[in-house]
Amino acid sequence: MAGKSKRGGERHLWLQGNVFWYRQQIPKAVHAIIGGPQFVRVNLRTADVIEAKRRRDELESQTRIQFRHIQMGRRTTLELPGWKPTQAPTRAPRGPAEWGCLWREALADAHASGDAEAIEQVRDLAADEAERYGKDDAKRHAFNDAFKGREEVDHHLEAYLSTVGLAPKTTGERRGLVGKMARWAASKGLTLDRIDRRQAGKYVTEEIDPLHPVTQTKHLTALRQYWLYLARRGHIDLPAGEDRNSGWPWDGQKTEKRGKRVERGSKVEEERAFTDDEVRKLLYAPWPMRKPDWESQIRDATTISLLTGMRLAEVLTLWVDDVDGDWFDIKEGKTEAAARRVPIHEDLKAIVKRRTEGKASTDWLFHELRAERDAGDTFGKRFKRFREAVGVDDRRAGVRRSLVNFHSARRWFTTKARHAGHPKETIAEIVGHKPDKSDVTFSVYAKGASEGQLKACVGDVKLPNSL
Template sequence: MVGKSKKGGERLLLLQRNVWWFRQQVPAAVRSRIAGPQFIMVNLRTADVIEAKRRRDELESQTRIQFRHIATGRRETLELPGWKPSGEPKRAALGPAERGAMWRDAVADAVAAEDDYIEDIARDLAADEAERFGDDDAKRRAFSDAFTGREKVDHHLETYLSAVGLAPKTTGERRGLVGKMARWAAGKGLTLDRIDRRQAGKYVAEEIDHLHPVTQTKHLTALRQYWIYLAKRGHIDLPSGEDRNSGWPWNGQQIEKRGKRVERGSKMEEERPFTDDEVRKLLYAPWPMKKPDWESQIRDATTISLLTGMRLAEVLTLWVGDVDRDWFDIKEGKTEAAARRVPIHPDLKAIVKRRTEGKAGTDWLFHELRPERDAGDTFGKRFKRFREAVGVDDRRNGVRRSLVNFHSARRWFTTKARHAGHSKETIAQIVGHKADKSDVTFGVYAREASGEQLKACVEDVQLPVLI
């Protein structure tokens, strides 16, 4: 009797035109021995998901056994009902480095599938193949370097960034931070397999410890997440006892600095909300720039953020279809809590009407930014130039960035809503922050404010009048 799938659900199933298909990846250790595609696709010839799961379990049982037999040389072909292999056997001779990389991929596939049996077989076969090079030290070294992962630290970076699907801004940050570490490692002659806790500690001491704590956290988070990916895909070997999700060797590297005496004028400065006077300059100051067509997008986006607390990316990528009468219906964002409905402030009605008239539902409110490769980055640079031109800036010694930026509009909204007496839970729901699950009453049971509460909170925030 075929056993039920432990993970259940619709794993290995694909619905196309109301017909279920079985879709399974072929491990690299198997692909290296037979002709065939990277994936097996079998038409299950049923629209019933229950029957599809039953047939899926039967096929999975067959493929699992055949994969093991092919990897160990006990059979040479893969045979499944309803599936016809195509292509010619692989005849091209691979060099030692290519074969080492192939066997490393085989191990990585087994690690990702959590198949210890196939992983052990792949490692044993790789060891046997290394012996076939005999006394040819150059070939043995090339094979060993490829198999053990003696490659540049950022060798898998672009594959990782493509796999995780981060927001464009976060993707750029991760690329830059991991790239910085890769350049440091290359300068010291270190390959990926030689980055252990000791080398990670050296990097942190030299490049991260002196940074602002927030920047430290961002840097270490980027490295930790990249190494978690490497561990899960089998590209690095973890010490015994380390979990693949720990982020080794970067976990626990940040040192909390405590006990330092605070001297007069030495308090750490943090980014802050705009002041009312700064808001007046941003909204009412004469246009200072040579690009008159930028004024509408900058003033409109700023006003929307000031009166909703929305993030820059959320404002710029609003679709006309996201306007649902008196609400902005945000369907995606930085976190799970970012998907939410935000009341449209009465002072935004004119802007929304002007930017939705004559447009289709899939058009952007800020249509002029849609052709840009990275709308957020383009707008951010324009806003910075505008902000500085109207005299809204706050630079401090030892702090790289200004303490005010577009995010200060979001902070201004939150501050004004708090001053108006609204609860932190209602404000958090409007700005898209996660509920505090440690607060059982509001974080677990009473998670959402009513529509009336949300509207009252938004409408109590008022723009400062022009003096």
């Protein structure tokens, strides 16, 4: 990983070394015209995040205006202070379908800006472009089809994924789920403009209903979010009365929960916490793999999660600077509640000392994973192989995934803390769960557990004895 913003949500900001950079992807429609690099990268020449944001806002305003002018044919180059694009490659003349896509994207940007004059101007220029093809019906149809959105369902998928800032694993999932829907549509001869509520319902019935409920929700979420992007950018035309923020046509598409015959004493199988015997195997069993350098990262990460309840991504991306005396200071995470301070268990101090010694404040505790493109995915695959090799697995008929995984360490911590008699509110604060909004006393009036309560809760969780 080349660089990392200490506050990962900072739009278009990239901290490399001690200097902020502005980094923005050039829209496909603009890149098709100007060529050159696919990203704008400008050194902001400041380490101050406030000043970086100010300079970012100036550049973002300039790029937005220039992108629109390029798409509308008013200019052919992008000029920004401190940015030197490479020479644009030579290319063959654009065909009518490509011009149709470019003008549709220009119209979408005009809609997004809310500029009525710009919208009318783009429509007039697009009409002039269509007239250029005269009596050539094939070319005129190709242009009009592209301009009216008769595109493949996943035509805008990469542009969408580049704007939402999802984690690499989630990005891959979204790409796969939307891609599956695109293949289904192509097999039915459906283009993007023909996907309405009726076709969406058919897809849900044929492809989503048979899936596991968790996968159903994930699949519908991916489609709804993609269509929200399409609507907001003007890539699809909504029926009269539909809101651009509704997620049409996927809003209200309830999936069928396919039940199974339930026998007395049976229950739906869900992912679970590790048992103490499984924890012993994970921590103390002889190393079973051919990669001895993996042992330290896997055993250490597992131990940290077992004794803090931290999520996989939180453990792997800990900085040396996140170790604050006897506390892990987690500054960001999956939810708002994920930013928290977690006591460092007595049994973790040797690991923390070993992994912080001699490192700079911005180094990772798990430095061996920093060079990986997706540290979480890489580690997850290694942990799965290790877990299965030491005999920790729980496969059930009809369930795709094992009922135990790295998250089972987090469940184990929560279970042990509960068995030690600590209140659920204290445990939730340690593991980074949102407070229960229905519980006014604890979510509104109470201001959280004391440091002593947090330390006592973590300290009462004990690892099982060795094998």
